[in-house]
Amino acid sequence: MAYLHFARNVLASMFRHPATTEYPLAPRQYQNITRGKVEINIDDCIFCGMCMRTCPADAIRVDRAGKTWEINPFSCVQCGGCVEHCPKKCLKMDTNYTKPSEKKTEMVFHADTPQT
Amino acid sequence: MAETTVIPFGPQHPVLPEPVHIDLEMQDEKVLRAIPSIGYVHRGLEKLVEKRDYQKFVYVAERICGICSFGHGWGYCRAVEGAMHIDVPPRAKYLRTIWHELSRIHSHLLWLGLMADAMGFENLFMSSWRMREKILDIFEETTGGRIIFSVCKIGGVRRDMEKDTLNSIVDRLTDMEAELRVITDEFLKEPTVIRRMSGVGVLSREDAIELCCVGPVARASGVVGDMRLIDTEGAYQDLSFEPCVATEGDCLARCKVRIAELFQSIGLIRQAVEKVPDGEIAALVRGNPKEEFFTRIEQPRGEAIYYVKGNGTKFLDRMRVRTPTNANIPALVRALQGCDYADVPMLVVTIDPCISCTER
Amino acid sequence: MKQEYTEIESPALLDNVKEMKEDGYRLVQICCTRVPDGYELTYSFDKEYNFCHLRLTVPESGWVMSITSLYWSAFIYENEMHDLFGLDVRHIANDVDYKGTFYRLSEKAPWHTPPKKPAPPVRPQAKQPPVSKAAPAGEAVKTTAKAEEGAKEHG
Numbered sequence: 001m002a003y004l005h006f007a008r009n010v011l012a013s014m015f016r017h018p019a020t021t022e023y024p025l026a027p028r029q030y031q032n033i034t035r036g037k038v039e040i041n042i043d044d045c046i047f048c049g050m051c052m053r054t055c056p057a058d059a060i061r062v063d064r065a066g067k068t069w070e071i072n073p074f075s076c077v078q079c080g081g082c083v084e085h086c087p088k089k090c091l092k093m094d095t096n097y098t099k100p101s102e103k104k105t106e107m108v109f110h111a112d113t114p115q116t
Numbered sequence: 117m118a119e120t121t122v123i124p125f126g127p128q129h130p131v132l133p134e135p136v137h138i139d140l141e142m143q144d145e146k147v148l149r150a151i152p153s154i155g156y157v158h159r160g161l162e163k164l165v166e167k168r169d170y171q172k173f174v175y176v177a178e179r180i181c182g183i184c185s186f187g188h189g190w191g192y193c194r195a196v197e198g199a200m201h202i203d204v205p206p207r208a209k210y211l212r213t214i215w216h217e218l219s220r221i222h223s224h225l226l227w228l229g230l231m232a233d234a235m236g237f238e239n240l241f242m243s244s245w246r247m248r249e250k251i252l253d254i255f256e257e258t259t260g261g262r263i264i265f266s267v268c269k270i271g272g273v274r275r276d277m278e279k280d281t282l283n284s285i286v287d288r289l290t291d292m293e294a295e296l297r298v299i300t301d302e303f304l305k306e307p308t309v310i311r312r313m314s315g316v317g318v319l320s321r322e323d324a325i326e327l328c329c330v331g332p333v334a335r336a337s338g339v340v341g342d343m344r345l346i347d348t349e350g351a352y353q354d355l356s357f358e359p360c361v362a363t364e365g366d367c368l369a370r371c372k373v374r375i376a377e378l379f380q381s382i383g384l385i386r387q388a389v390e391k392v393p394d395g396e397i398a399a400l401v402r403g404n405p406k407e408e409f410f411t412r413i414e415q416p417r418g419e420a421i422y423y424v425k426g427n428g429t430k431f432l433d434r435m436r437v438r439t440p441t442n443a444n445i446p447a448l449v450r451a452l453q454g455c456d457y458a459d460v461p462m463l464v465v466t467i468d469p470c471i472s473c474t475e476r
Numbered sequence: 477m478k479q480e481y482t483e484i485e486s487p488a489l490l491d492n493v494k495e496m497k498e499d500g501y502r503l504v505q506i507c508c509t510r511v512p513d514g515y516e517l518t519y520s521f522d523k524e525y526n527f528c529h530l531r532l533t534v535p536e537s538g539w540v541m542s543i544t545s546l547y548w549s550a551f552i553y554e555n556e557m558h559d560l561f562g563l564d565v566r567h568i569a570n571d572v573d574y575k576g577t578f579y580r581l582s583e584k585a586p587w588h589t590p591p592k593k594p595a596p597p598v599r600p601q602a603k604q605p606p607v608s609k610a611a612p613a614g615e616a617v618k619t620t621a622k623a624e625e626g627a628k629e630h631g
Contacts, residue, residue: 155580
């Protein structure tokens with residue numbers, strides 16, 4: 001009768017390195033292309049609004065006149081569409097996820113106002 | 117005459133991955149009738165298609181379910197590509213097939229874990245899911261997400277996989293095969309597991325045909341039907357495989373079919389990586405869909421139907437998904453009639469319920 | 477690939493479905509689409525990978541006969557059509573007629589109303605940047621942006 005033949009696997013598991021990470025004591029290892037959150041280099045942004053049109057979740061708002069770029073990170077579904085379609089490549093996908101927070105806040109970025 | 121009691125099963129239950137409610141009319145530990153009731157995760161996604169651009173709707177479609185996520189994204193894209201007569205480049209077809217087969221492996225490993233948990237065999241549950249983590253790591257490396265890939269788009273795929281990446285995937289799967297054999301042998305040979313699963317929930321071949329079952333539930337009762345054999349949108353025409361069929365029709369037979377499909381998928385990925393052609397990964401999409409189209413795809417749980425109806429604007433008229441669990445619920449209702457109370461969790465898990473898919 | 481939809485009339489539904497059953501076809505799905513003057517039902521059948529469809533248009537106040545007498549597993553689709561669209565499906569087999577309790581919804585027949593023609597999209601306006609006391613006009617406002625961000629996140 002072949003009872004207990006999983007016992008070998010069980011004993012091996014006792015001495016193997018655990019398969020889980022002791023998060024949050026140990027940091028989580030992300031891959032290079034993990035889609036965590038969207039970040040912008042506001043100096044390069046030309047406020048064309050391509051990212052706003054591409055966003056499937058309507059998380060981005062661009063004001064061309066006021067030169068602001070705003071994202072709601074809690075609406076963002078991390079699809080990477082804005083990063084792909086940005087003509088100036090000023091958007092990039094950071095590997096770390098948005099930190100949890102008590103309120104769903106937006107993040108507003110202003111550009112340099114030009115010297116007249 | 118003994119009186120009947122009604123015992124509610126669900127929506128929260130330790131074996132259920134997703135909430136479903138079944139009222140069990142019982143008489144002394146035997147179930148007389150089962151009355152299902154769904155709607156706990158109904159998000160009205162089919163109605164949302166009227167408000168979202170059809171190209172952006174891919175992101176919604178792949179969030180119908182977390183387990184069969186790639187299948188839904190691909191199915192929706194196929195339906196729209198069929199309605200708009202778009203030819204997808206061959207490399208995109210191969211890449212989609214490779215991701216879909218990896219998705220099948222991860223889904224079957226998830227199911228094996230849930231089956232073990234339904235029996236109370238927690239160690240086997242954790243071991244199966246430990247192997248599944250390796251597949252999720254492959255997904256994260258190649259698409260950026262563990263469950264929701266966002267890699268399928270209308271016309272092709274958004275990301276490419278290099279030759280080195282593809283070869284490393286095959287190497288990793290080959291390394292996993294030995295440990296997968298140990299885990300799956302546990303399901304097929306351990307006497308306690310066999311006693312729990314054998315003879316439970318028998319669906320004869322005639323029942324399976326009459327109830328219009330799909331997927332492993334039908335194949336375990338001897339009904340040969342696998343949509344991959346006629347699939348022209350993926351790479352399946354160039355790959356050689358046979359559908360996995362069993363004849364007993366009980367829980368153990370369904371387990372055997374899914375385990376066989378697991379190893380078959382590893383073989384299919386190996387074949388696809390050898391034959392993947394070079395070229396473009398996406399076709400250009402212009403205009404809006406005007407026609408309607410039905411497409412069928414073999415998801416891990418069975419045959420899924422996608423129907424889109426366009427009206428010339430960028431919002432579709434109708435998008436319909438008929439998922440395999442939807443087609444297998446009649447089989448569940450029939451199998452639950454006359455079964456023992458202690459077998460109810462096993463029976464519910466054995467049809468591989470994916471209620472998020474059913475309710476959309 | 478051209479897909480064929482055979483148009484049939486409501487009284488002929490059961491005869492057509494009976495022919496399908498005798499030929500050995502499997503019921504694949506029943507789809508209900510809301511069109512402006514009623515419902516368009518598509519019954520799909522499959523036999524050895526041949527896919528064919530029957531199409532039936534029902535006026536809004538009309539009713540459709542259940543096919544559970546021929547295909548018992550159609551109760552899933554018919555209960556769903558009744559619960560979501562409010563379509564009157566008559567004579568569903570007794571043991572599987574859930575009388576509107578299959579789908580647990582907060583409002584009855586939420587998909588009953590036909591879809592509205594979508595309005596042209598309104599571009600969402602970005603919020604006006606709040607007047608900042610510290611930064612005079614013309615100065616680079618990146619540091620202020622960070623302070624705003626910090627203030628907004630903690631606020």
